[in-house]
Amino acid sequence: MTTETYPVPTTSWSGAAVEVALDAAGWRAALLALDRPCHVVRRGPQVGLTTGGQVLSGGLGEYELLASVAPLRPESLGSAAFRAAHGVAYAYHAGAMANGISSAELVIALGQAKLLGSFGAGGLPPQQIESAIHTIQAALPNGPYAFNLIHSPNEEALERRAVELFLERGVQTIEASAFLALTGHVVRYRVAGLRRTPDGQIEATNKVIAKLSRGEVAAAFLGPAPARILGELQAAGLITAEQAALAAHVPMADDITVEADSGGHTDNRPLVCLLPAIQSQRDEARVQHGYPHLVRVGAGGGIGTPAAALATFMMGADYIVTGSVNQACLESGSSPWVRAQLAAAEMADVMMAPAADMFEMGVKLQVLKRGTLFPVRAQKLYEIYRAYDSLDAIPAAERSKLERQIFRRPLAEVWGDTEAFFAGRDPEQLRQAEANPKRKMALVFRWYLGLSSRWANSGEPGRETDYQIWCGPAMGAFNSWVRGSHLEQPEERRVVEVARQLMVGAAYQYRTQQLQMLGIELPGELKYYKPQ
Ligand code: FMN
DSSP states (O other), X not given: OOOOOOOOOSEEEEOOGGGSBOSHXXXXXXXXXXXXXXXXXXXXXXXXXXXXXXXXXXXXXXXEEEEEEOXXXXXXXXXXXXXXXXXXXXXXXXXXXXXXXXXXXHHHHHHHTTOEEEEOOTTOOXXXXXXXXXXXXXXXXXXXXXXXXXXXXXXXXXXXXXHHHHHHHTOOEEEEESOSSOOHHHHXXXXXXXXXXXXXXXXXXXXXXXXXXXXXXXHHHHSOOOHHHHHHHHHTTSSOHXXXXXXXXXXXXXXXXXXXXXXXXOOOOOHHHHHHHHHHHHHHHHHHHTOSSOOEEEEESSOOSHHHHHHHHHTTOSSEEEOHHHHTSTTSSSOHHHHHHHHHXXXXXXXXXXXXXXXXXXXXXXXXXXXXXXXXXXXXXHHHHHHOSXXXXXXXXXXXXXXXXXXXXXXXXXXXXXXXXXXXXXXXXXXXXXXXXXXXXXXXXXXXXXXXXXXXXXTOTTOGGGOOOBOXXXXXXXXXXXXXSGGGSGGGOOHHHHHHHHHHHHHHHHXXXXXXXXXXXXXXXXXXXXXX
């Protein structure tokens, strides 16, 4: 036989009864007061939440103290070093979206709220990038902002010109993406910003946030710039001998964004697998190269809810990156039609489809399938490309179907436009196409793949079924989270509000999770954060 014992509480709570919330609204308010501690207290049968009063050691208070959680402001999530380095309020980065979908307006709105956004320079001609630099710098003379430097294997001149512009105009942060290895251009950007300070330290004024999803690319950006590339840059007079020497002691990137299954180009890796692998690579690189600071590792891909944001921070991410959810915001360079489709998307409304830039290699990217036939049509083009060696080899019936349904004009006309496009921009492409009919077919098909994303952004009337809308499952997750709140409506979605709600929600859910681990079972509607 056993007898039950009743321990004297070692801590108790003392305060006015009016400070103890007993109903759901009061509990929510207490949990939402993120800059105050939150106590769960009991007197008799009543359990309440409070953010006031006093915790006493010993049982002298009027209330028994069941659990307490410390304050946690959204500003505290992630790395303080990231916030300090980029001059931002949150460890949060809105990743680049090509063709100016991450528009100057979007980057400025974030920057004015002290949040980091990357301008979507990918796919834009240099004049448009230059004009965006001008607009963004005028609005945010002290930042924060970043520009995307996207690796451009097919049109190397674009990558070179972007770096020249960034250096000429003093753009001090870039988000470098789609790199398979380091190129002279990205190394030049990084190293041209190195200098020795009067106290003998090395200052890296050109910050690089490298976005990647593969270990070998991470290794390149975690290491110093390769001697071979430094030698070439120095010989060409693009960096000084001192900068080349300093580069041996500095990693290529300040920050590495680990990109899991995301909208647009993606390797579809799960965040929970990829992030720890790159984090340990980062730790090893620090030991190997003897860096005094850690390269920060953030993560994106799939973040569309506070739960996802919190999970990423709890895995040790220094910052989080969003993409898909920002395209659905008013400031994005997309069209109202696209924003409406995005706002209605479910998580399964996305699929992989052939990418315009690396079409011939069979590279795919993640797009919305809701409301558009683009993914199916692009896949059809890829199958035809694989099956035949030239446009003339396509059977007549098949060719006429393509001309009617997809191109809506004769392929000869499409080739005419393609020639005109490349004549000024990159005549080498035309020379290759003349020599190789399969290459010519690829360029004609890429006409459709390239224009379909522009039609989506401009809202080209009558072409809705061909809109190419890059989007990942984060969009559907976001939509189900905001259902019933002000953010359900496309016209209410603004990038700063989305960032704020995600970060506040992550801080809120951190505290409710902690309470759960302390044995406090909150009702479902309080456990999870809904946009307030
Ligand atoms: N990342 C880039 O580095 N350069 C781009 O040009 C680019 N374009 C994108 C366009 C769209 C519409 C979307 C949705 C994403 C794009 N991304 C690009 C990736 C985002 O910057 C971000 O890393 C990614 O969307 C995060 O994953 P999520 O979509 O699951 O939020």
